[in-house]
Amino acid sequence: MSNEKLTRFLQSTGLINAGQAEEIASDFIHKKFDKNSFLLQAGRISDDYLFLDSGFMRAFAYDTDGHDVTTGFYGSGQVVFEVASFFTRTPSQEYIQALTSCQGWSITHQRLNALFHARPEFREFGRSVLVRGYAALKSRMLALITESAAARYESLLRASPEILQHAPLKTVASYLGITDTSLSRIRKGAALR
Amino acid sequence: MSNEKLTRFLQSTGLINAGQAEEIASDFIHKKFDKNSFLLQAGRISDDYLFLDSGFMRAFAYDTDGHDVTTGFYGSGQVVFEVASFFTRTPSQEYIQALTSCQGWSITHQRLNALFHARPEFREFGRSVLVRGYAALKSRMLALITESAAARYESLLRASPEILQHAPLKTVASYLGITDTSLSRIRKGAALR
DNA sequence: GGCATTTCTTGCCATTTGGCAAGCGGGTCC
DNA sequence: GGACCCGCTTGCCAAATGGCAAGAAATGCC
Numbered sequence: 247m248s249n250e251k252l253t254r255f256l257q258s259t260g261l262i263n264a265g266q267a268e269e270i271a272s273d274f275i276h277k278k279f280d281k282n283s284f285l286l287q288a289g290r291i292s293d294d295y296l297f298l299d300s301g302f303m304r305a306f307a308y309d310t311d312g313h314d315v316t317t318g319f320y321g322s323g324q325v326v327f328e329v330a331s332f333f334t335r336t337p338s339q340e341y342i343q344a345l346t347s348c349q350g351w352s353i354t355h356q357r358l359n360a361l362f363h364a365r366p367e368f369r370e371f372g373r374s375v376l377v378r379g380y381a382a383l384k385s386r387m388l389a390l391i392t393e394s395a396a397a398r399y400e401s402l403l404r405a406s407p408e409i410l411q412h413a414p415l416k417t418v419a420s421y422l423g424i425t426d427t428s429l430s431r432i433r434k435g436a437a438l439r
Numbered sequence: 440m441s442n443e444k445l446t447r448f449l450q451s452t453g454l455i456n457a458g459q460a461e462e463i464a465s466d467f468i469h470k471k472f473d474k475n476s477f478l479l480q481a482g483r484i485s486d487d488y489l490f491l492d493s494g495f496m497r498a499f500a501y502d503t504d505g506h507d508v509t510t511g512f513y514g515s516g517q518v519v520f521e522v523a524s525f526f527t528r529t530p531s532q533e534y535i536q537a538l539t540s541c542q543g544w545s546i547t548h549q550r551l552n553a554l555f556h557a558r559p560e561f562r563e564f565g566r567s568v569l570v571r572g573y574a575a576l577k578s579r580m581l582a583l584i585t586e587s588a589a590a591r592y593e594s595l596l597r598a599s600p601e602i603l604q605h606a607p608l609k610t611v612a613s614y615l616g617i618t619d620t621s622l623s624r625i626r627k628g629a630a631l632r
Numbered sequence: 633g634g635c636a637t638t639t640c641t642t643g644c645c646a647t648t649t650g651g652c653a654a655g656c657g658g659g660t661c662c
Numbered sequence: 663g664g665a666c667c668c669g670c671t672t673g674c675c676a677a678a679t680g681g682c683a684a685g686a687a688a689t690g691c692c
Contacts, residue, residue: 309585317581330574333566363559373526376569381523383576388510390583391616392502395679414639423584428679430641588649607669621649623671639688647680652673659668 247276252297252351255323261370270368273361274351279303279344285326286342292331294352298322301348302412306420307340316421319409325375326350345412395424396432440469445490445544448516454563463561466554467544472496472537478519479535485524487545491515494541495605499613500533509614512602518568519543538605588617589625 249271256267274297279285285303286292303326305318317340320326331338332355353361362369389398399422402409409418416426424432442464449460467490472478478496479485496519498511510533513519524531525548546554555562582591592615595602602611609619617625 307581309581311585313585315581315584317577329570330577333570334574366556369562373566373569376566376573377522377526380569380573380576381527383573383580384510384523387576387580387583388500388502388508390580391508391613392504392506416639420584425680426640427642427681431679434641609669618650619670620651620672624649627671633692635691637688637690639686641686642684644683645681648678650677651675654672656671657669659666661666662664 247299247349249274249276249351251299251323255297256368256371259371259374261374262367266365266367270361270365271351273357274353277350277352279348279350281344281347284341284343286328286331286338286340288339288341289337290331291335292328292338292342293354294327295332295355295358296326296350296352298324298326298348298350301350302345302408303342303348304345304413304417305340305342306417314417314420316413316417319406319413319421321406321408329376329379390423395422395428396435398422399429399432440492440542442467442469442544444492444516448490449561449564452564452567454567455560459558459560463554463558464544466550467546470543470545472541472543474537474540477534477536479521479524479531479533481532481534482530483524484528485521485531485535486547487520488525488548488551489519489543489545491517491519491541491543494543495538495601496535496541497538497606497610498533498535499610507610507613509606509610512599512606512614514599514601522569522572583616588615588621589628591615592622592625 252271252274253264253267256262256270257264262270277294277296279301285294285296286305288307298320300322302322303320304316305320305326305328306314306316308314320342326342328338328340328342330336331340335355358372362372389401393401402418402422415429419426419429422429445464445467446457446460449455449463450457455463470487470489472494478487478489479498481500491513493515495515496513497509498513498519498521499507499509501507513535519535521531521533521535523529524533528548551565555565582594586594595611595615608622612619612622615622
C-alpha cells in the first residue's frame with residue numbers, strides 16, 4: 247500500500263522536504279484496524295503514533311459514574327495517539343477505538359524518539375503536531391465555556407460534518423458536553439429555525 | 440538574585456543533572472512585573488518562556504460578546520507562556536497579566552530553540568513541560584463536561600487554594616465556566632452543607 | 633425473515649445555571 | 663465628610679439542560 251498520504255502530510259508544514267519525507271515515512275509500518283477494534287485500551291501505555299490514512303476513530307474515557315465521555319474524534323490525515331500516555335510512558339486513562347475500519351501508518355515511541363534525535367526537521371514537525379493539538383484543545387475549552395450547546399453543535403457541523411456520519415449521536419453529545427437527549431432536541435430546533 | 444528555584448525546577452524531572460541545570464539556567468534573564476502589568480498582550484507574539492519565581496499570574500481572552508474569560512492561573516514554580524503564539528510565532532489571542540507583583544526567569548523563543556538544538560536533555564525537558572500542560576488541559580476539559588460547577592469549585596479549592604487569595608471571584612468564576620453570581624451562590628451552599 | 637439490540641426522538645418535570653438589579657461593605661480620592 | 667468604585671451577595675424570575683421512561687426507527691444477528 248502506498249504511503250503517499252503520509253509523505254504529503256510530512257511535507258505539509260514546509261519543515262520537511264520530499265526526500266526527507268520519503269526516508270522518514272519508511273520508518274512507519276502499515277496497520278489495519280477492524281471496525282470497533284481498539285488502537286488503545288485504558289491501563290495500557292500508548293505505543294502507536296498513528297497517522298490515519300483512511301477511516302474514523304474516537305477517543306473516550308469513563309467518568310466516575312461510569313458514563314463514557316468522548317474526548318476526541320480523528321479522521322484521515324490526522325495523527326492519533328494519547329499524548330500523555332505516549333510521551334510519559336504511563337498507563338492511559340483513555341480508549342481509542344475505530345468507528346469504521348481503518349488503515350494507517352504507525353511508529354513506536356522508541357523509533358519515534360530515535361527519529362527525533364537523528365532528524366531536527368522531523369523534531370520540529372513533531373512539535374508542531376503537539377502544538378496544534380494543544381491549540382485545538384484550548385479553543386474547544388473556550389467554546390465550552392463561552393458558547394451555548396446549540397452553537398457548539400453548529401460549529402462542529404460546519405467544521406467536521408463527517409463526524410455525524412460515523413458516530414452515534416450520544417458519543418457526539420458527550421464530546422459536546424451535553425446529553426444525547428439535549429442534542430436530539432437541539433437538532434430538532436436547528437432544523438425548524 | 441539567585442536562580443536556585445529555576446535550577447531545582449530544571450532538575451525536577453530527572454532529565455537534567457545539577458551541572459547542566461546551572462548552565463541552562465544561566466541563559467535565562469531575570470524579569471520583574473508590577474502588579475497588573477502584562478507579560479503578554481493579545482495581538483503580540485509571545486516571546487517570553489517565563490519561569491515564575493514568585494507572584495501570581497492569570498491568562499485570559501475576550502469572547503465574542505466582550506466578556507473576559509480566564510484561561511489559566513499560574514503560581515510560582517510554573518512556566519508561563521502562550522504555547523500556540525510562542526511556538527508558531529503568530530499573534531496571541533490571549534493576555535497574560537500579573538495578579539500580584541512577580542519575578543521570574545525568562546528566555547526568548549530564539550534562545551530557547553538554540554538551547555533545544557544544543558542540549559538533548561533540555562529538549563526532553565521542554566517536551567515534558569508541554570506534555571504536562573496538555574494533560575492538565577485535558578483533565579480540566581473532562582471535569583468541565585462531567586462535573587457540576589460546585590464539584591469543580593471544590594476541586595479547585597483543594598488543588599490550588601492560593602488562587603482564591605489572589606484573584607477576584609469573577610475571574611475564578613470564568614475559569615470554572617460559570618458566572619460570578621453562580622459562584623457566589625455555590626460558595627454559600629458549600630459553607631452551609 | 634424475524635427477533636433482539638441499539639439509536640434516536642419525545643413528553644413530562646426537576647435541577648442547574650444565568651440575567652438583571654438592588655444592596656452592602658470596604659477602599660480611595662478630593 | 664462625601665462621592666465614587668469595586669467586589670461580593672442576594673432575590674426574583676427566565677432559560678438551558680438533565681433524568682427518566684416510552685415508543686418509533688434503524689441496525690445487526692441467526
